[in-house]
Amino acid sequence: MSATTDDRTTRGTAGPMGGVWIVVADEAWPAALEVARASGGTVTAAVVGPQPLADAVAAAGVPVVWVEPARDTPAEAYAVNLAAQVAAASPDLLVSTGGPAARTLLGAAAAAAGASLVPGVLAVTDGPRWTVRRAVLGGEAIETLTAPAPLALILAADEAADRPAATGVAPGTVAKADTAAAEMVVAGTQPAPPASGIVDARTVVSFGRGVHAKADVALVERLAQALGAEVGCSMPVADDLGWLDRSRYVGRSGQHISPRLYLAVGISGAPQHLEGVRGAKVLAAINNDPKARIFRRADYGAVGDLYEVVPALIAALQQ
Amino acid sequence: MRVVIVYKWARDPGAAAVRADGSVDWRGAKMAAGEDDPAALAAAQRIATASGGELVGLTLGSGDASWALARGVQTACSVTDAPALADNAATAAIIAAAVRHIGDVDVVVIGDAKQDPGVAVAVAGHLRWPALVAVTSATAEDGQVLATRRTPEGTTTVRLGTPVVVGVAAEADVDRVPGMKELLAARKRPLTTLTLAQVGATVGDVESRGSELPPPRATHVFEGSPEQVAGQLVAALRAEGVL
Structure with missing residues (x-):
């Protein structure tokens, strides 16, 4: 990294909103939180899913903006409107895991925030520009990239982390967001045959x-x-x-x-x-x-x- | 419905080689049909046919655009100066701008590529449309898209209003190779060439600082007579404690 002055201050080290956001729609979120926290910013979470999911993220000490999906409505139905709410907070960094719903929410938020989007991410560090390490060609090489804020990241598919210990951490607040859904409904589910x-x-x-x-x-x-x-x-x-x-x-x-x-x-x-x-x-x-x-x-x-x-x-x- | 099938929008990772110093040699590779493109095209064709609509191809880069035209797509557009980018949102912004340029589009179908899992979702983001990705097949019914996902838990069908982006993930490596007649017909089908300036897109500001080799993963490959390799394999697995 060059020796130029860190311009995080001019980029706005963000108030309670802004800063670093993780976008959560499934149980793989601890990996996103780990990468987001290592970036050094203040982390906020946008969670679409059942209340226990929102509560679990909050228990890790993260303030949560929570959308509870209506019955038979996939999490993806809230992507466009949730993205507008996240973009309004002017995030510097957005992180999600690679699950279909989580990255759909991330893609919407990234576009709404005018962010670049890098997939396959292993780690991110702060500086005059964000520095990202990511797996390319199915992990055959590790590439280093730099990008200005705002930046959105999808973690490499096999990045996983354990749920952080909640002891000694004040839980984050859970603010329920009133977010309208797009026209999207589960029309039928056929359970897989009993596992062999x-x-x-x-x-x-x-x-x-x-x-x-x-x-x-x-x-x-x-x-x-x-x-x-x-x-x-x-x-x-x-x-x-x-x-x-x-x-x-x-x-x-x-x-x-x-x-x-x-x-x-x-x-x-x-x-x-x-x-x-x-x-x-x-x-x-x-x-x-x-x-x-x-x-x-x-x-x-x-x-x-x-x-x-x-x-x-x-x-x-x-x- | 007016359906756009986006194809050949990334380079073929199989064309790239990693050098001993960890740098990646793309050998001048042009955009190639991705492993999910055939499945995406099949879904797009089903949606267009079932809705009595039309199908338009959209590809990036200066390569041969006839891949879709030889597989039943009647017309296509190509953003010829679109480069391969590390920034999935920038690639998506180019695709979204071209979709707006095509106009009156109801459904965008694109391969939900494992290498670039942010493109399909960011195309939707830039269009401000909803999206469903990891879809394995799709069709249309009553003015809506019916998209099916197969997961280990089961098969789920989701009914989607339009406009919508559908990201299709192939379940296997399959492509129907067109015959000579189709290849010749493809050359006569209309192809509109566009530029980044015409669709109003830019390429973003993500810079590569180079690449390195990952920590080595030791693969022990045994060669020799069947008895030799079998013996070596059993000895290795016993040493690992997995037998």
């Missing part, structure tokens, strides 16, 4: 299009048996081929699981699939293509034809 055993399993063996025939699923099942694992799959296996029940499909719109070991067999590693296994402790993969994307994310990889490696693996496990 893969959600709580310690070990999951999952397979993709590298398995060529339905009859060969038995081979993967034998490996799962040798590992004491549940069997999962990539989306095409469940949706296009119907070889396994949809409840066993792991990925963006399928199951999100956190096993101790996730073994991907014949799965190329599309980003949509990897979103479902972000929580895995150890990720291992078998693939015949040494350049397969799965090897960039895996902890351990075995290059080879799964039809040869899987039987060898079953034998090795039984030794």
